[in-house]
Amino acid sequence: MSYQVLARKWRPRNFSEMVGQSHVLQALINALDADRLHHAFLFTGTRGVGKTTIARILAKSLNCEQGVSSTPCGKCSACKEIDEGRFVDLIEVDAASRTKVEDTRDLLDNVQYAPTRGRYKVYLIDEVHMLSNHSFNALLKTLEEPPPHVKFLLATTDPQKLPVTVLSRCLQFNLRRLPVEQIQDYLQDTLGRENLNFEVAGLAQLAKAADGSMRDALSLLDQAIGFGGGQVLESDVRSMLGSLDRSHVLSLLSALSEGQASSVMQVVAQLAEQSPDYADVLAELISHFHYLALIQQLPDAYDESMGDKAILESLAQNISVEDIQLYYQIGLVGRRDLPLAPDPRGGFEMILLRMLAFRPESIQSGPEATPTKKTVSTKSTNDNQSVGVKAETAQSIKSASVNESMAEPLATADLERKSESKPEKQTAPVSSIKEDADWHQIVSQLQLGGVDKQLAMNCALLTQENDKLTLALQPASAPMLTREREGRIQDALSQVYGRSMQITIEPQSVEIETPAGRDERIAAEKQASAESAIENDSNVQSIVDSFGGKVKANSVQVVEE
DSSP states (O other), X not given: OOOOOHHHHTOOSSGGGOOSOHHHHHHHHHHHXXXXXXXXXXXXXXXXXXXXXXXXXXXXXXXXXXXXXXXXXXXXXXXXXXXXXXXXTEEEEETTXXXXXHHHHHHHTTTTXXXXXXXXXXXXXXXXXXXXXHHHHHHHHHHHSOOTTEEEEEEESOGGGSOHHHHTTSEEEEOOOOOHHHHHHHHHHXXXXXXXXXXXXXXXXXXXXXXXXXXXXXXXHHHHHHHTTSEEOHHHHHHHHTOOOHHHHHHHHHHHHHTOHHHHXXXXXXXXXXXXXXXXXXXXXHHHXXXXXXXXXXXXXXXXXXXXXXXHHHHHHHSOHHHHHHHHHHHHHHHHHGGGSSSHHHXXXXXXXXXXXTXXXXXXXXXXXXXXXXXXXXXXXXXXXXXXXXXXXXXXXXXXXXXXXXXXXXXXXXXXXXXXXXXXXXXXXXXXXXXXXOHHHHHHTOOOOHHHHHHHHTEEEEEEETXXXXXXXXXXXXXXXXXXXXXXXXXXXXXXXXXXXXXXEEEOOOXXXXXXXXXXXXXXXXXXXXXXXXXXXHHHHHHHHHHTOOOOTTOOOOOOO
């Protein structure tokens, strides 16, 4: 007996065997069980997702000798003949090869005749979008009002090409691409029925390569079985697909975790010997960054198809959360720009060097790095450890044109004091400078930045009892107040006062002027003074009188000396 390919051998025979497409199956099952059947069905979707298979199961459900139901028996002569493709009342038409109007008219001439054996005469027209406009016109009237014994099942991969007059006469079902997990599980079940050995990682590669198509996945599985001599191994699948060896990706990740450009370039040199597609290499690298980020936040998210669990867990521990997010973003932008590079390998190398260049740790090191008093601390969401980064780092990353989003975590980081190799000169406590120092003077000395600084600037001092301060926060700024930010303001106040302070921030409107309000008032006074000086300037008045001009409103700017 000749060999039958897996896609045909294991084609689903009833709705329960279908993989995915539950949104379509539920509607058809309910319609069959309730005997509320439309006369025309249109199934759309990419290749290999089950359009023709569902249509044949529907034809079987309509003509089963046991009666119309969503569960055809599969044993009667009608069900067997439909499975074997020789049922006389199931007319399958390939519209791609019968596009002429004469073919359509010949087809419709037999519509009026009753079915020969079955309950319904079913017309299954595949790739219906290939019909000509004249063919559609010939089909319209019959499609709208067919005889009661006729059902039309249309299938297409391109519903946009169908006339709206046809779409309006059909029940349309859009079949979706199948998820990788569903395809992988089905391939695993298929190999179990075939009693063949396999590796889960190899099936994962096939499922990804299928791109949502189950038929493509089964065809690739057939090829992989032949390539591997009766078994499906990851190494064989990668060789067959021309995919990158995962060891190279893991070596790149390890070199990036060390932060050594020489190690990275050495791995790239080894990779170049295989003449890879660098866009595919970068895509694989980005996928691993995503996976590492997942297992950092969700340790239970390990997927067996990724393999090398110990190596991946080690990389997830050695590469910081911030670095992985930065690498992922740089990789995405680099993948978009890679086709613009004059040399693919050179473009790929520049992307890797860019990852190293913008690592916060690497910017601190180097002969030209100069110590500063202020540092930027980025708080890890994984272990709450602070990583110090100099203020110059935030500015350099902020101005980099790689991508605005990669600089955001650093540009918005909170400024705080940190000890350097040499002891810093501490800010003198307010109490030792001036016992009655006002709130504006205190806020000006707080080592805060970003939102924390703005919150402090919009606070007014209500009461102070020994080491306890009660502050009133403007209601407009209240949504930005969090427990963490309140704690950072309290720490900054303790540093300025030179002793432990406790604060209570109450959102309320008060008439006391806040530091932010004071700055706005001073700025407004300076602006008014500048505008008055311009308007009263003799030279300006002379120009206005001579040329009939006027000073443009809001054009005067205060220049700080």
